[in-house]
Amino acid sequence: MPVLTTIADVGDSKKDRIVIIGAGIVGCALASNIAASGKEDVLLIDRSFQDFLGSTGHAPGFVGQYNDSLFLSQLAKWSVEEYMSIPGGFQVVGGLELATTAAGAAGMDRRCDLAREAGIPAELISSERAASLAPELIKHEDIKSALFFPSDGIADAKVVTTYFRRFAERHGARLLEADVQGLEFRDGLIRKLRTNHGELSTESSQVTFATGVWTKSLLSDISGTEPVPIIPVAHPYGFTARRPRRAGQPYPFVRWPEYHVYARDHGDRDGMGSYDHKTVWEEPGTSAIGAWRVEFESVLAVATEKCLKNAKDFFAIERDPDAIHFNGIFSVTPDNLPLAGKVRNVENMWLCAAVWVTHAAGTAKLVSKQILGKELTAAEAAVSQALDPNRFAGMDFKSLAQNALGRYNDIYNSQTLDLPS
Known part of the structure; x- marks a missing residue:
């Protein structure tokens, strides 16, 4: 089915249509989920179906299933079930967390016990075994404790996304390539979407914003509704120069929670990122790749020196222009949970935003069931309540934004959350 390029191609504006932006x-x-249900008129809109302009295009892809939030753990497990069914979509390489202090080691003991209670395989392993799993990344002599999650892995976000998109098309969904630049909101309804190709009527449609880092700016035209504290933030990531693929099993994804650092084997190069810096609120342009910030050079240099055995292979730009770094913008929220579900004060609006690759398929499946009016299981209902996009009702946006920014540095650390009341 060809991609639509004009609003006229979309057809009857009175149809009971499900519109997904992003x-x-x-x-x-x-x-994919909605089209598979037999829903006949699903319209997926994006500014480009050839390029991955959002966070999907640069996500490191690690799917760590355990989180101190049981809601996120459940979403990750559901997502892995989906990814495992997609050819080339998911590779089980394991996830490894390392501690270099006594306090950090105590935290590993706790996380191991809690992961097992959540039904996620986890084991404390020796420093020697940990180093053997990623010998070029890990400094064996620094390790006080190592926690291994053998069923974790890497999702190829581009492969997964392409699979879902093509599945949706085969089941009747249509694709409109257009840049949604704003909307008309009146009397509790999103009446129109303003695009670079003209206006699309949505009075009879259910409109879902799966718009990631652009969500806050797109919803600025909606007044009198609850705050949507989805804050885009800058994040540095760096690569080594390309190299021949290592023989044998790829390295597990490695995290150093005490230093807010993580690294992975990309096959033909290694990559690493750090959250150990002042949080930077950064509004994206046409891509979720922001301008490189000079201060990020020292952030990654310190991170590699503290944690990585092959630190010298990173930041070799002067020696090898193939070693690169970039600023990958992504979204944070005040509680590190997605905003996903029906928006209370807008009759035809849904959100499915601030969702990591780790939780993407599970969150999308949950929201699609809600859109279609299907009954949720008890577990799904509990997660749905936790992700309710109206949960910040009555709160001050400025305070919410500050809370969201404060969560950035703990992305890969403890994220214990209160249960919803």
Whole structure:
């Protein structure tokens, strides 16, 4: 089915249509689930179906299933079930967390016990075994404790997204390539979407924003509704120069929670990122790749020196222009949970945003069931309540934004959350 390029191609504006804005991994998973149900008129909109302009395009892809939030653990487990069914979509390489202090080691003991209670395989392993799993990344002599999650892995976000999009198309979903630049909101309804190709009527449609880092700016035209504290933040990531692929099993994804650092084997190069810096609120342009910030050079240099055995292979730009770094913008919220579900004060609006690849398929499946009016299981209902996009009702946006920014540095650390009342 050809991609539509004009509003006229969309057809009858009076149709009971489901419109999904954003064709990253979340939007495509939503379209796939809804189209598979037999819903006849699903319209997926994105500014480009050839390029991955959002966070999907640069996500490191690690799927760590355990989280101190049981809601996120459940979403990750559901997502892995989906990814495992997609050819080339998921590779089980394991996830490894390392501690270099006594306090950090105590935290590993706790996380191991809690992961097992949540039904996620986890084991404390020796420093020697940990180093043997990723010998070029890990400094064996620094390790006080190592926690291994053998069923974790890497999702190829681009492969998964393409699979979901093509599945949706085969089941009747249509694709409109257009840049949604704003909307008309009146009397509790999203009446129109303003695009670079003209206006699309949505009075009879259910409209879902799977728009990631652009969500806050797109919803600025909606007044009198509850705050949507989805804050885009800058994040540095760096690569080594390309190299021949290592023989044998790829390295597990490695995290150093005490230093807010993580690294992975990309096959033909290694990559690493750090959250150990002042949080930077950064509004994206046409891509979720922001301008490189000079201060990030020292952030990654310190991170590699503290944690990585092959630190010298990173930041070799002067020696090898193939070693690169970039600023990958992504979204944070005040409680590190997605905003996903029906928006209370807008009759035809849904959110499915601030969702990581780790939780994308599970979140999309949950929201698609809600959109279609299907009954939720008890577990799904509990997660749905936790992700309710109206949960910040009555709160001050400025305070919410500050809370969200404060969560950035703990992305890969403890994220214990209160249960919803």
